[in-house]
């Protein structure tokens with residue numbers, strides 16, 4: 001199947017419906033969107049492109065992004081979205097290699113992703129508007145598919161990025177907004193909304209994921225905006241589709257274990273099987289930590305031109321995610337950390353997220369990242385990078401908090417106060433960059 005059928009169908013059903021918006025201004029109807037895609041396809045064919053060729057998309061968010069994306073599909077090409085913030089050399093490498101991830105997938109997995117979304121995450125109506133406040137080369141862009149399928153609107157903020165004030169303004173003028181947001185974006189949006197007294201009017205759904213959402217943050221977000229949040233857990237290898245925490249569970253405060261559920265990534269999506277296993281692939285008992293593996297139609301068929309990576313990641317039909325997590329009796333999955341972020345100190349595993357959750361409860365702490373620092377005797381020791389809220393941060397107070405909440409061996413041995421944490425432009429904290437600081441300046 002060619003996914004461009006979805007665009008052609010929406011253009012036939014609702015030719016005059018608004019499709020592409022730049023800020024609040026409509027720049028194309030569905031007929032116009034489909035026409036542009038068809039003309040781009042003709043242009044590509046005219047330049048010798050044939051079905052199966054790959055088109056690298058190296059540009060920041062604009063309405064043209066979607067026209068080119070669907071034009072490439074219309075022409076039968078595969079799209080390789082490249083983060084526009086990458087260095088030209090890095091982008092050139094990806095273009096040359098033709099996309100280690102997305103180019104490798106057949107479209108069947110994107111169909112599965114879209115249908116699973118409609119079954120488990122959210123319904124989509126023609127009156128909705130997908131707002132792209134995060135780079136379209138990543139998760140946010142994935143969500144354009146179901147909105148094209150259903151003939152909804154696509155809104156690219158004029159700033160081209162994530163500006164809380166602009167988003168709340170668009171929620172008012174465009175309405176029925178749906179957006180994907182990394183946890184750090186949710187936090188910034190809510191901080192701004194609190195300051196201006198906005199209660200989420202005009203926002204229908206915020207899908208969050210891509211990194212850990214701390215319980216304190218999502219609690220606050222629900223207090224401010226109400227039941228508008230859905231969590232998803234996925235990865236490039238099975239785009240946006242492994243587990244989900246549906247809206248009513250994100251907002252529920254009645255279940256005896258609602259806080260634990262809020263700290264989880266939810267339950268397996270309808271098309272997915274999810275297990276937690278040891279290194280040999282044996283299921284670990286309930287509530288114990290193992291590597292998360294999953295199976296389902298949204299999983300990629302292979303990495304592009306990388307058989308070794310494919311063989312270690314796809315084993316007997318299961319995708320090994322590299323994430324460590326625990327399943328409870330009801331099937332809720334709680335992620336501990338990426339296996340590479342786990343700290344091993346004195347032979348014991350320490351999951352940084354657990355320590356971070358505790359530290360974030362301190363009123364002076366705005367953000368925190370816990371990592372392992374190489375240590376002669378212990379292998380690694382726990383170190384916390386802390387961003388203060390306003391004034392100074394007192395390490396003794398943080399240590400006292402940890403003492404009252406978690407085992408002694410998990411307590412950070414040092415608190416390093418920093419202005420900001422290094423993040424990529426999807427808002428993920430770059431723990432590798434923090435660990436590299438130790439390599440440069442040993443303790």
Ligand code: AMP
Nearest residue numbers: 209210211212232233234235236265323
């Ligand atoms: P990427 O392939 O770049 O999208 O990164 C996927 C990784 O992000 C996953 O393997 C997880 O480690 C992390 N991730 C995705 N969704 C969540 C979530 N809801 N909570 C915590 N971590 C997540």
